[in-house]
Amino acid sequence: MKVLIAEDDLTSRIMLENIISRSGFTPISVTDGASALKAWRQDRSISIVVTDLNMPFFSGIELCATMRQESPDRGMYSIVVTAQDKPGILIEALDAGASDFVYKPYNPAELIARLNVARRHMELHDKLEVTKEQLKHQATHDSLTGALNRRAIMAALDEDISRAERNNRHLAVAMIDIDDFKGINDTHGHTAGDQVIRYVSSTISECIRPYDHMGRYGGEEFLVIAEVESHDDASLLFRRICRQIADGDERRSRRVTVSGGVTLVPPTARSRSADNIINAADSLLYQAKRSGKNRILSDKEWTAQASA
Numbered sequence: 037m038k039v040l041i042a043e044d045d046l047t048s049r050i051m052l053e054n055i056i057s058r059s060g061f062t063p064i065s066v067t068d069g070a071s072a073l074k075a076w077r078q079d080r081s082i083s084i085v086v087t088d089l090n091m092p093f094f095s096g097i098e099l100c101a102t103m104r105q106e107s108p109d110r111g112m113y114s115i116v117v118t119a120q121d122k123p124g125i126l127i128e129a130l131d132a133g134a135s136d137f138v139y140k141p142y143n144p145a146e147l148i149a150r151l152n153v154a155r156r157h158m159e160l161h162d163k164l165e166v167t168k169e170q171l172k173h174q175a176t177h178d179s180l181t182g183a184l185n186r187r188a189i190m191a192a193l194d195e196d197i198s199r200a201e202r203n204n205r206h207l208a209v210a211m212i213d214i215d216d217f218k219g220i221n222d223t224h225g226h227t228a229g230d231q232v233i234r235y236v237s238s239t240i241s242e243c244i245r246p247y248d249h250m251g252r253y254g255g256e257e258f259l260v261i262a263e264v265e266s267h268d269d270a271s272l273l274f275r276r277i278c279r280q281i282a283d284g285d286e287r288r289s290r291r292v293t294v295s296g297g298v299t300l301v302p303p304t305a306r307s308r309s310a311d312n313i314i315n316a317a318d319s320l321l322y323q324a325k326r327s328g329k330n331r332i333l334s335d336k337e338w339t340a341q342a343s344a
């Protein structure tokens with residue numbers, strides 16, 4: 037764990053460096069508050085700061101206050117060290133954002149004990165951050181496939197519609213459903229059904245680009261949002277997905293196929309809401325199922341078929 041030392045006095049700085057490295061930390065030394073702030077901004081792995089109070093240009097209290105104001109959520113533990121015994125200085129430092137305060141001359145053992153408190157504090161903070169990330173992931177991802185869950189893919193759809201409008205881009209939105217999935221469950225069991233869901237999910241994500249989105253919309257239904265150039269571009273992409281799912285895994289005793297409906301959202305279609313887009317993709321999916329399955333039908337293809 038790195039400890040940033042801000043101390044203008046050479047003797048005090050060397051003493052701090054010794055104590056800090058003997059306690060198993062990695063010391064990083066600077067000689068004034070402004071350099072300390074710069075180092076802290078540049079290196080996000082610095083979480084503990086030991087600072088002198090009076091330094092040229094920028095005091096230890098100003099340093100603690102600025103760090104707190106700039107990054108209130110960043111894990112940080114700051115210890116102000118001073119020989120100054122001005123009444124109220126301890127309260128002033130703690131109120132400004134310092135975590136601890138030590139008077140000089142200090143007992144090295146006491147400073148080490150305080151650094152160990154800082155270490156425990158930061159370890160707990162890091163564990164909480166990991167748990168927070170895990171909970172965020174669980175809240176937005178489907179546990180079977182690891183894909184975005186319904187709430188998250190719908191949120192992505194809203195964001196993608198706005199971004200596509202802003203950037204004058206076309207979006208293709210597809211609803212994809214596994215064919216005869218009930219039969220797979222009934223014949224091969226629920227676990228085999230789950231494997232098929234995972235296979236379809238991973239195949240779709242392999243076929244789209246990193247900035248496109250896909251999520252599990254329902255049991256065996258997936259919503260895919262891709263940025264495309266045109267109708268033809270969209271048809272090409274979803275035909276490839278459909279083919280890849282049907283042909284991609286030759287080890288399967290039973291061929292897995294999907295059907296889908298893909299609707300193109302041009303940048304000018306400002307009035308189209310997410311619900312409206314989902315309904316359009318859903319009714320094209322219904323037509324794809326009715327017209328024989330193992331196909332993904334776009335609105336252009338459907339219009340052409342209907343008027344033929």
Ligand SMILES: Nc1nc2c(ncn2[C@@H]2O[C@H](COP(=O)(O)OP(=O)(O)OP(=O)(O)O)[C@@H](O)[C@H]2O)c(=O)[nH]1
Nearest residue numbers: 213214215216217218219221226229230255256325
């Ligand atoms: N194994 C498994 N099955 C699921 C899951 N979620 C939904 N299902 C099943 O998916 C099946 C969906 O069947 P249907 O809606 O009748 O559709 P289908 O058999 O695919 O028929 P078509 O859509 O017309 O091709 C149901 O039997 C559900 O129980 C899941 O997480 N795991």
